[in-house]
Structures are given as structure tokens and as C-alpha cells.
Amino acid sequence: MKEHTEVTIYDIAKKLNLATSTISRALKDHHSISKKTIEKVKKTAEEMGYRPNNLAASLRSKKTKTIGVLLPTIEQPFLASLISGIEITAKKAGYNVIIVQSHDSYKGEVNLVQSLYNNRVSGIICSLAMETKDTSHFQLFIDSNTPLVFVDRVPKEEFNTYKVIIDNYNAGYKATKHLISQGCKRIAHLAAGSEFSIYYERKKGYLDALKEFNLPIEDELIVKLDGITLEEAARATNKLLDLKNPPDGIFAPGDILGVSAIQCAKKRGIKVPEDLAVIGFNNDPISQIIEPHLSTITNPGSKMGQASAEIILKTLKSKDKDEVKETRVLNTEVIIRESSKRK
Template sequence: MSKDKKPQENTILDIAEALKLSPATISRALNNHPHVKEKTKSDVLKMAAQLGYRRNQMASGLRSNKTHTVGLIVPRISMFFHAEVITTIQNSLHKHGYNLIICQSNDLLSMEQELAEILYSSRVDALIVACTLQPTDFSHFDKLVGSGIPVIFYDRVPLNTYNATFIKGDDFRGGYLATVHLIETGCKRIAHISGKLSSNLYQDRTAGYRKAMEQHKLSVNEEWVFHQELTHENAREAMTRMFEGETVPDALFCANDVTAIAALEFAKENGIVVPDDLKMIGYSNDPRTSIISPSISTIEQHPDKVGKRIVEVLMDLLKNGPEKPEVKARPHVIPVELIRRMSS
């Protein structure tokens, strides 16, 4: 055989000949059809493995107009919340016979646009997206929506009305619960480190913070309210600015746990005793917040519930077709929960 010539792959016909069954039966068995006996399915799968049969998913998709593949775009796979959501989605989709293609936008709109085109060209049956922090242009999803392909936005969702389904946490209530908790422990000078207001997450969490302060007739020191990229370095810089004057905060609400951990590190290094001098609460219930000392109070987002709801809604869309626009405009909101620990 020529070195440049690929070996011919076995097909369904080869499996059918080996088992003395019809090609149609082999096809149904490989597709886990309920009318095929379990023993037949087992025999077919064993013979397929023995012959080195490799299913051509693309060809099957072209015939049926379904690839049983769902695309997922997230900002960063390493983020705890998204990692948990991805695990739940993949496990749940697998039970329904769907595969998941996971893509990472690196929080770049240009990358998100490129990935949306790639997934569309890959003929995914649906797309799940957590937007970048600059969600202003969604035209790269128009092709999918216009083709009747369900698009579900979760967590980070478009700020404007868009003809897709939204699934998000109750971030306003999360911000409100966090701030009320600090107020109920006796705090009056509460600072807030939040993300950029281009994202629905930080708009809502900040709005919850401000509502709680207003209801309890506490003034907000605008010099202690930060809207920035929530990195370790930015958190330390914000802490430096807050604690360089004579009047300092007695509490801090951080819009994510990465910031809360960095703030606690700064406090330890500068002789600020938590929770005696400064009470703190974060957001997302990152596992590190429960093992650090002192453990950090936080808001639980229930990523497992988010993932399950995404798949429930998606299966309904794939079965019954696109929702009406007015139904899509109403987001599915997942409740959040206050987790009190030693930092407050």
C-alpha cells in the first residue's frame, strides 16, 4: 500500500455483514433506538469496536439536519462558577444523547464573534453563551437565531432586548442580601468593589447594594465604590486607596470571591483585623472561601441549578421549537443564598 494512501475505513455495511443483520438495524442500534433489543445493541457496539468502525457524525448530521451537538461559549473555563455550570450541562446533555463543544472567548468580543461563526459552520443544534464583559454587539448571533437555532444566554446576558432565552442568577437580590447582612452586624461605612457596569452582573449587584444602603438610611461614600476588572491586583489597589485616609470602611462587599480573597490578604498584611476592624463578604461561593482563615462569607449562586435549568429549557426548545419573542424576553432567574462565615 502506498504511504500516501489512507486505509479504507469499515462502514455500517461491514458490521451488518459480520452480524448477518440489515444495515437499517445496525444504524438504529448505533443510534440507541428504543425498538432495538439491548442484546442486539450490545452485539453491534462490540462488533463496531472490533472492526474499528468510526461514525461520521458530520454525514449523519447532513442527512438528518441534526448533529446532536450543542456549542458553549464561556469567558474563561478556569472560573469556578463556569466550571461548575459546564460540568452540569455536559452531564445532563449526555443523558439526552447530546455532545457538548466547549469554547473559551477569553473575555474578548472578537474571539466570541469568531467562535459563534465556527460553531454555526459546525452545524450545532443549539448554542449556550455567557457573554464577554463588553456585551454591546450581538449581531454575530443573528445568523443562528435567524436559522431557528436556539440560543441561550446565561449569567452574563445582553443588557438590551435580544431574541434569545436568558437564564441568570438573582444578582440584585444577591447584592441586597450581602449588604443587609453587613448592616445587620452593625456596619455603617460599607465599601463596595464591583465589576464594570457594562455587564448585567455588576449593574444588578451594585443596584442591590445601593438599595440596601438607601433602605437603612446609610450614605454611600462614592470614593469607596469601585467599578473595575475584578482582578487580584485591582482589589489590592482599591484597598490601598480606601485605607490611606483617616476615615476608613468598617465593611466591604466584593462582587466576586477573587476580590474578597485579595482584600483579606491585604488586610492581614496591613494589620486590619477581620472581622473586628473590617467585616467582609464576597460573591459566588468559590471553594477557597471556606478553607481560608478567617473563612469568607459569600453569596451562593447554585451553578448546578443554573446548569440544570439551561438543559431543561434547551431540551424544550429543541423539542417544541423556538419560543415566542415575548416569552424569550422574560429571563429565567435562579435564586441565590447568603452563606455566613467568620469574616462577618
């Protein structure tokens, strides 16, 4: 006799080629789903013999005292600092922390979101993968009233949840303005990420600073990177230094990129900052190991982690499920070191 298996929302999602979050919302008559889709989902559910698993739902409502943290990686000093801020704050309140890495993969992120949901975390803190453009997989947490905070890399579109960020546009503007103040006239940019990322905002700040001070915006001075690595930054820097009219300044939107730019310049006998001024981003430890020390923009990782955990804990205590989802913006500062100090 063939064993009977329960039909789940995953089975319905597979049959209709829709996201599980869409199926979940359609079955609850959620306002964000069209009537046509709701009817189609309910009809398919009935045909397949789907029955809501009320036991599973009740188990899920009994949250563990655990906060899930989903990050692109734990290797970057900034993200390690972010984790520290989360852990210290969570543990003081008696919560454990689960840390998982997407490795900048969209598919990896989707799978980990489902795993954290299945493990009934009390709340989730997430910095998006570089590949992520669609964030509908996070709707599971919103539908189940599980506190969700996006930190650092946050969704570009309007997403009704909490965010903890820095003003990346303003930080990019400040970094570029600093190079201009040091007499740089041809400032290059190592362009990372996509238009959906924090790096895009830093690039916009760079472009607007050039416009404000009537400096040229030239395509050849903006080199697209395929990743945040020493090797990619070296390739981009060498391409810039090979130009007939090379730059006299580089804004690198990450310290590892700025360090690589300095190393390339030194190998080619180019003096930093006299011939080429360089500024990075994050104030990672590596910025003070390289010679000359790298100018940079502070990125308050520990404070961002602390703020994210505080929002989760506050929301868990709150009975107002419709409260305004705040966006908390933390300050950044320019740290001037030898790599850009001409005056």
C-alpha cells in the first residue's frame, strides 16, 4: 500500500511555478496578491488535496530564543564587527545567535531564509547577497510577524520592514570631495556591485561630487569590478594607470580595493600620494598595515549590529504589529591618512 504524503505549499508552488511566499499569502487572501492568482492557488490547492498544517503553524508560533543572522560572508572585518555588535546585544537579553553565510549567492540566500524560518528563529538580521535583486523570499517572516531587519546591504525597493544603514551616497560624496580638496583633477572610481547595491550609492556620491566641482566625468576613469578582491582591484588599477592620461586620484569603495591600488602604484614606481592619491572605505585593519596608511571612510559595523539587535528585541516585546518600520541611519567620517594627504 502506497504511503500517503501530505501536500505542502512547496508542492503547490512547484506545480504553479510560483514562490512559496506567494502561495502562502494567496491562501491567506493577502492584499498584495491579485484576485486571479488567489483563485488559481486555491483551486490548485483543493485539486491537490492540500490541508493547512495547523499543528506546524502553532509550533512555528512558539519561537525559539534565537536570532538568525544571514550575511554574505563572515570574512570581512566590517561584517565580523557587525556580528560582534549583534552577539553582545542579543546575549545580554538572553538570546542565542545563529550565523549563516550566503557567499553572495541569491539561491544560497533563498535556501537559508527557508532554513531559518523552519528553525523558528525569533527574528532575523540580514545583509543581502550581491546577486540578490528580488527579495520576495523574505515575505515568509513578514507574514508570520517575525521581526526582520536589513542591515548595510538593504533592498532598494520599498520593503515594509526595519533597516539599519549608513548614508552610502553621502559617504561616496565625502570621499571624492576629500580627494578634490587635496588637488586631484582626474579622479577614478573602482565600481563594484550593481545598481541594486550600496556600491552603486557610493558611485552616485562620487559622480555628484565631480559635477559640483566641475571636474570631468569620463567613462575610462570608471572601471567595473567583477568582485571585491585584491586581484580585481589590481586589474582595474593597472588598466587606469595604462591610460594615456592616467588618474591622479582613486576612490575605492572598499579598503581591500584601496590597498590593492596602492600596491599596484608602488610596483610601477608611482608615488602615493604625490602622483596618485587613494581613499578606501570601511576603516578595516588592513588600511593601517599598508604603507602609506590608507585614507578611508568609517563604517560603524559594531554599532550597526547593536542597533539591529536592539530593534529585533524591541519589536519582540512590542504588541503593536503595525508600528512604523524605522530606517536607522548611522554617521560616517573621513579618516585622512598618508595615502591621500597632499596638503
